[in-house]
Amino acid sequence: MADSYARSLISPAQLNRARSKIIYRIVLTAVIVVFTLVFIGPIYFLFTDGLKSTLEAIATPPTLYPHHTHPSSYVRAWDQFSLGRLLLNTLYYAFGALAFQLVFDVAAAYSLSRLRPALGNVILAMMVATLMIPAMVLIVPLYITVANLPIVHINLIGSPAAIWLPSVANGFNIYLLKRFFDSIPVELTQAAAVDGASPMRTLRSIIIPISRPILAVVSIFSLVAVWKDFLWPLLVEGGYNPPRETLNVGIWVASQTAPENMVLAASAIAAVPTVVFFLIFQRNILAGLTAGGIRG
């Protein structure tokens, strides 16, 4: 914090002593080595074990690096499990869900924050209250609802809408967006209203440009959530049906029958997009974690 003197458990004076400096160096090196082993180690095996031959992958004792590299297992995994197809599916689901969430949740949060319809507070409370309901508990009635939407009687199972539309019902998005919109000075939107801007125009030209940081947070977490989801896509996207599966489900299905080196190659390929995404957006992702606000 800027206003108070930045320090932590161990005082700077203590750290500056010669003996402490040596201990600090040792601890620092140990932490870097141990953390690299613990967190990068498994990822190293994820990528190199896919290069082994089927026999080497299940050799006892396991080899630390591929003695004979077989990049062909990556190619074979890509073809045999139609990973390209699965990747496109996942991208389609993730960005579709993102688009629906951005349109509906931003509009709803804007309405609740600025347009304030009658009963708005009740609706807001009911939306945020859904955060209290653990998602897995509703999986059965949600499945039945999606299989036969009330009143209109449409079956969404197998269509991408089965992932897109339920993703909009995200209390966390509403809470984050509404809170951010509330913090935008009223004078700005009032000035726009005085100039004759419609609510739509105000949203487009004032609220959204100011809200870029929070929109980035909401977008990143929404993409990651769809990417990482397992049970829901398994159930609704015609499970075990490669033309519609997500990558996450697809490699699990593949793992049921394929040899280990192919499974690992497929898992490694599936991990590449999220790892690259993380390395590009790490600043936003790490900042967004705390923006979610357990600030009371």
Added chain:
Amino acid sequence: MADLVTLPQTPGSRPARRRTGAGGARRSSAHSLNPRLRRHLSAYGFLIGGVLCFALFSWYPMVREFIMSFQKSQLGVTSWAGLANYRRIFNDPTFWTAWRNTLEFTLLALLFGFAVPFFVAILLNELRHAKGYLRCLVYLPVMLPPASALLLFAYFYDPTYGLFNDILHTLHLPTSQWVLSPGTRWPTAAMISVVIAATWMNMGGATLIYLAALQNIPGELYEAAELDGAGIVKKIRHITIPQTRLILSMLLMLQIIATMQMFVEAFILDGGQGVNNNTESVVYLIYQYAFAMSSASNFNAAAALGVVLLVVLGAFSGGYLWLTRTRAHLSRPRS
């Protein structure tokens, strides 16, 4: 004009808001008949998409779950069944096994997944170098698709060619069957294996949230404690933990709720049930009742299970919030 009173709360903008309030009223009498109605209509227009999705995919399923749990469905005909579904699940021996396992997983996951990130965060907060690198490292597994990470762990856990047994073997330690251990006595090796994988995958989020909380502790507090002669352990006990208590208790609750819903970890590592049902969780049982019993898939019994889980989690979070609130209230004068 109740809606004007509750407009956003930036203290500086209060007078400005009153002025427009009056202006708006004047305009409304001069202009068309009911701009207020029109304003509400456009507000609902913006709201409708979100409300429909919440209604269909959150509020309605919630109600539906309760109703379904008291119904039965035979050959497409739905009728009331009273408590039959509840009787059926309570009479199922795997129900109690699943609850026992879920509780075991939750306790173990707290031991690993709650304490480890906190001490890792304290450690990282003391280091003045490689901060960005270490933070990325801890969070990297969180970004992997769960299936990738879990299939990798299943490979490491393999009793014959897995890496973990090889390491144990090199160190001359007894090897283990890991997730495939048949034991059912607490704590089972199978469940510990599931927890290790789950902690590796998920600890990054909690660690970074703690780290942010630690950075908000004013340095003066530690200085004052040092003047009183406090060592590192005392400083952690009397400053670090009390200062981060709010976040610790929030995360503790969220983590318990999340771990009680354990599904994908055991599902991918060992098919969900494990040997002798020793990793079968409540959510897995729901999945089994609803989707995996090929001949007798029973949505109604699954809904009853869901209601039981919901009631337990609801009672837990309600009680937890109530307890922590009173304690926060009592300790306010002190802090």
